[in-house]
Amino acid sequence: MDSPTVFCRILGPIAIEIDGAPAQLGGPRSRRALAALSAAHGMAVPDEYLIEQIWGDARPASVVSALRGLIWRLRAALGPQVGPRYLRRDVGGYALTIPGPLIDHQQLAARVAGAMGHLDNGHPSWAAMDLAAAVALWRGEPWEELGPAPELIGIRAKLAELHDVAVEELQAARLALDDPAHAGPETARAVAALAEAVVATPYRERRWELLALGLYRTGRQTEALAALRGIHERLINDIGIEPRRSLRALEQRILRQDPDLLLPGPTRAARPRNDR
Known part of the structure; x- marks a missing residue:
């Protein structure tokens, strides 16, 4: 099976297109998470920074578990071929690794x-x-x-x-x-x-x-x-x-x-x- 064509848009509202169709990224928190990851240009983003960008002062009690769940839902939204490939966990945190020419x-x-x-x-x-x-x-x-x-x-x-x-x-x-x-x-x-x-x-x-x-x-x-x-x-x-x-x-x-x-x-x- 051919790999899907991926394109990330940050010039305006965050969007990821897969084979020309926009992925359903969820609500504001998921979009803030994805925006923070894309702004790191492929580098790993520490959990604490992501948490601050997503929840600010309104973080839930089990915020680390909430972050894991949010990332899992984002991966699912991107699909089994795209999510695990481009939304990864590294030693420094999570990273969005979509290549530059596709942004x-x-x-x-x-x-x-x-x-x-x-x-x-x-x-x-x-x-x-x-x-x-x-x-x-x-x-x-x-x-x-x-x-x-x-x-x-x-x-x-x-x-x-x-x-x-x-x-x-x-x-x-x-x-x-x-x-x-x-x-x-x-x-x-x-x-x-x-x-x-x-x-x-x-x-x-x-x-x-x-x-x-x-x-x-x-x-x-x-x-x-x-x-x-x-x-x-x-x-x-x-x-x-x-x-x-x-x-x-x-x-x-x-x-x-x-x-x-x-x-x-x-x-x-x-x-x-x-x-x-």
Whole structure:
């Protein structure tokens, strides 16, 4: 018998899919246990930490037995081929050992990295496919069942940044799919998505840069300049920083109607973090 296909989702509510169907993981305590195990990236999790994540101060009298029973039910929910294989007991505690490529947050990172390479090498259609798949993986805050866990602040910020990059560079790929001088449906689609993206995350300069470029290519120069000037004022007035050099350079290029803005070419210039 072939082994079932397993996929773990932590970008939003915890879920494990087996052959494409979601396993019935049970109630909030089972889901918190599974979230805590998945956040350990395959390492064993001590019983005391699991107990704290599952019950907090409301732990039952026989809490160790309760933990054993909860893990047994989780294994049963995953099935006889998946449960014993991926939910194991080790000397340090329990471990969830689903391989990284079968977990959504590692797929997110891999797809974004691959798409950046496609953009750099002049393959926007391949980049768009990878980035659309990356964006689709995101369903909400990673490991949301664990609440504001201090130990997850760093990895959550890193994953949120990857998601933001995927949103932005998907639109960059779409802009590159059309002839810039005769902007078509992909450009219109990118402009619409970027108009929403700048509302959702208003201080990310990359999406304003792409929005202005898309507006300019659709013949809306005045709106493009208004967008750039708007983010300029917002950055200075709200958080006290100047826009990065690439944003200021784009404004000048639009003002002089630089013909190179309507030539085919990469839409992702190098963007060092200190581009100020």
